[in-house]
Amino acid sequence: MRSLRRHPLLVPALLCALVFLAARPTSAEGDPGDDPGGGGLSAQVVRLYQDAAVATQRYEAGRRDAEVQRAQAERYEELLARERRESAALREDLGRIARAQYRSGGGLPLTAQILLAETPDQLMRGQHVFSQTQLAVNNAIEKSHRAEARLAADRAKARSAWQALERRSGELAALKKEIDDKLEQARRRLQGEADSAVAAGSCRGAVRLDQPPLDSTRAWVAPVESYELSAGFGSGGSRWARGHTGQDFAVPIGTPVRAVGAGRVVRVSCGGAFGIEVVVQHPGGYYTQYAHLAAVTVDQGERVLAGQWVGQSGTSGNSTGPHLHFEVRVTPEWGSSLDPVEWLAQRGVPVG
Structure with a gap:
């Protein structure tokens, strides 16, 4: 039965920022003379492993950021849905106010009721009704306008959040693929050199790589980390x-x-x-x-x-x-x- 054990890849130091990783050139031929440390292709593979580890870390961090951004976008969508319902309710309120105004006037506009008032009391009552009705109508209209403006702004925020999410995910995926492709090419060349040495029955000699810091507190370790x-x-x-x-x-x-x-x-x-x-x-x-x-x-x-x-x-x-x-x-x-x-x-x- 196969068993699985995973540890983080050895990364002696975080190499650089995301853009630097994407832009850093690597040797195409794996010639030892191309590498100041003398490790040649072997050193290039190690560096690419380190780059891939950093890229994976940044990819995972970006994925977590994208999840946060996705949740924010979903909250915007929920807000948009609620605001659409509120706008519909406000429009219904305006219609209800208009209908109530019509019914309260017995079919006559409030202005006509005021003009036809026979006593001061009727006149004051008509003015009060008129003022209250006008205030309610104005408030409802203003509230509806604010809701529509907020709706438009939040719609733009939601669209921007989704676009940023897609752009970020694409950039991270492209970076990770570029490094993985370079690593795979270097692996094939390294194995090709090994196969040639085995076929000739002659080892190429030790390559000198920059060794990672050793943990002096551990007398024994596993032969590979991951x-x-x-x-x-x-x-x-x-x-x-x-x-x-x-x-x-x-x-x-x-x-x-x-x-x-x-x-x-x-x-x-x-x-x-x-x-x-x-x-x-x-x-x-x-x-x-x-x-x-x-x-x-x-x-x-x-x-x-x-x-x-x-x-x-x-x-x-x-x-x-x-x-x-x-x-x-x-x-x-x-x-x-x-x-x-x-x-x-x-x-x-x-x-x-």
Whole structure:
């Protein structure tokens, strides 16, 4: 059964504002000479992962803003509906006042009633009725005019809110797609270089990337930060003879792969079923293997710390798709593997 565990992507620092992300150029060829840090295509993939992480954060923030804007627009629509009902009620009030005026005058206009008054009392009563009726009519007309003006203004606000919402959503989606497209192209080139190295049986050597800050309080970590678990230890499959010897982490090509603990790199090799691989020796007589890589970032004999990048994931060797094959062994050679999930759990690193 596949299990899922997601963590935020590693983002050493927020790179820049949204416009800068969209405009920043990237190397088209992945030539190491194009990158001041010397990482070439590998460094470009890492940067694009960072850009994609920032773009995703901004996309999600924009999506939340859009939801707020959508709610505001919906409130405007509700207000418009209420104001339309109020305007209809005001027009009905005007009609009712006119009808009442007609009935109270016995068919005669109020002006005629005043002119035909026979006593001062009738005259005053007619003037009072006239004044009250005129005031009611004027108030109703003024209120109706204000409601119509408010209705028109709120209609314009609602239209503007929906337009801003659509424009913002389009800009964010376009930015995210642009970065994702660049990342996918860079992944393909990186894997192409890895396949060429495996076919030649000669590793290209370590690429030097800007390492993220390490957490010195953690002695052990998972080999990748964000992943889906695929084939587990001991599972059956047509691609291995006696059961799967490690734990597979399904991750995109170019994902930074970390040493799970401090140790020394005892093997960096290319070719064979594992493709490009790194093996690290740890205190206590244990070894960890990181296989099917697209690139390595360490040299044989080098000492590494927990969390330090030792390579980038890929699909080199006997692999049907991008993933990291991770093993724990009691010797540096294949055939002495332990259950890596259980081994990591014993060291305070839950996986799954």
